[in-house]
Amino acid sequence: MSEPFVHPYIPNTAPDVKAAMLAAVGAASVEEFYADVPAELRLDRPLDLPAPLLAEQDLARHVRGVLAKNRSTDERLSFLGAGTYNHYVPAVVDEVINRSEFLTAYAGEPYEDHGRFQALFQYQSLMAELLAMDVVNVPVYDGYQATSTGLTMSGRLTGRRRVLVASDVLPAKYSKVHDYVRHHIDLEIVPTVDGTADAAAVAARLGDDVAAVWVETPSFSGAVETRIRELADAAHAVGAVLVVGTDPIGYGVLTPPSLHGADIVTGDIQSLGLHQWYGGAHGGFIAVHDDPRFVMEMPSRLFGLASTDVPGEYGFGDVAYERTSFALREEGKEWVGTAAALWGIAAGVYLSLMGPQGMAELGELLLARTRYAQQALAAIPGVELGDGALHLREFTVTLPVGASDVIRALRAEGIEPGVAVGERTLLVCVTDMTSQADIDRLAAALERVTASTSHILEEQNA
Template identity: 70%
Template structure:
């Protein structure tokens, strides 16, 4: 039976309006509009929602009650990661992005530009310098979209449809990429060995139909790939591209993928001066060399120095605009709508305030504390490391020999105001160590985990 309640904020819930829209479209029911959505993604049954609130005050009270159930990672010792990271955000970042000329910098054009274009140009310039790439886009919606777009670009550039996935990829990222490219691309998976790419297995899979070899480094488990050059050589031997998904915060201390053969580098900028925002602070980047073959396949906005209507005068603005879906509309190679311009400005302020020395210190600190955490946790009876690769920020623990499941560990330590990590499978625990995690925090985790595993 159709609900007769009219939603106060959605006028199209009026039953008569629904019937009118169905009549115009020729559909017999709303369900027809959702036929393309796989059954596996659909909610079965009803959502756990209250009855509609007809008064705004009641709705506000309800939502406030839901929000009060959350606990910020500032209230606990948090080793949570898996895609959103608790890095420190300098106060100057919030000061700048809360200025009125930046705060509404979404994707549309302002009537007047009070520095937004230059701010984004500076961000892309600093990203390019850190990644040793020439061209970086204005941030897309998130790193998942950026990665999917990078792989789609590889398909268009090579005219091929096979992507070889060689790293342990975040399941959420893989899900989004698969959904994005599944209509025109085949994904082939090569299992990792000890957390790293199995180059022998890759050599058996790469061929003339391969558009790209896709590496994630650090991987979902935080492993740093050490055979990048050999992988790049394998891909290039068959005319395929090397697409590297990564986190830019690592490249104050690590060699950027461009230096070992990456053709396209992509990922998320959340770690660069953007709070976790309960999973909402995301922005995707794509970086390529200064090659028109690659640049003209980038659907995202690019900001650079452009000539003006006054001869000899230059300003900051869109470059190569004619390649975008904004200019080409339905003839565009790929549609890109939502941008995350404000987060690009935040990342630019962050990079400027940190500088090369600060980014190097940060990277070295995270590497050192990650190694310390691995060493101390692996010394606990019943706890083993998931692999012996070098790791940045994250690593997996195997709790199989402890007699406890990962879910039990999370529940027990959460009661002690410690978020020990993300449970992956029955006995896997993904632990994340940022610069905000001190050796004292690590020692606290070790002590609490040791005590819990000793319990009968």
């Protein structure tokens, strides 16, 4: 039997250290420690790693070769969305966040701060104005974590654990949220009607064991919820809260959920001045009203104005730091790790550049281009819209042929037509980077491919 491998620089590879760690958590083996990880997600073989590259130039060449396989949305016409979006990023955003005092300031305290706390305070203030909320956190890891935290906050606030899911949720997001909250919250999906929440069905399932109603707007398919006030009133009538997961990109023109009765608003800031970067730079926001009950349940950092020892001078520092896991450690209500603070600064720069008028124009543009794309694709024989709801940026179409076949054919023409979300269902996304000519090109290519594929299928079935 070979000796166990002990890495020279990683101390927890030593057998005695592993044994001590397992004993501390009460697990008999490494396999028992990872019992919560589903079997289908485990790798039952060693990693398929290449032989070590001993020279730096050889490693650099290898990595360049791997990266060269990627194709960015600058090289291809993209209608991909589903959580990561190709919006225009003003050059000044990248210029600001690449400054050394921001780029390298992952964490730290006021004595080593060079404007980061103030920049994040300004980001929070801009987001609060956009969302019509009072308190917004320093960004957490991503929008998935933010919504998960919003739901666990509802459980702590109400002492309940049942949550009604009223909207269609992006599958990847639902999976992450479920994994995060499953020991504290039970998610119960209420089917939607024509793309949006069925308010009557939600009201029928409400009871004194419900912690929250969870609404996504825009939904997984880009549908904008129009009955948030009804859902909020119904939830509040039984002592539950309304948690809204959203993308803030449209609130220059759409009414923010808080003005319809939402108690906790969460989401992702990737659309606000952050590149796609082969998967996206993501950061999650949590917004609440100025209510101590809600504010004190927020586990993440908040920056605010702070007085100093010098009369008339002020600074920026943590607000109610004692409620965070940074202060309470293992006694914290909820653990918060990586803060996507740099992305908060990026979003703050973006919002300050856009201003209220810019965000309004952007929202109107997105609504108009989304509707134009819907009409252009729905005019193709055999193509139908997924529902009749108002959509922002994304929508689904049902195709007369397989969605994966369409994607394969259009990809050969340099077009990424969308994401297959069903055998014949395609999720299509348009942004401010998508021109009318781009949409016309997609429609023409889609009509040609569907007609050709349908003809081939008819011949095969004849």
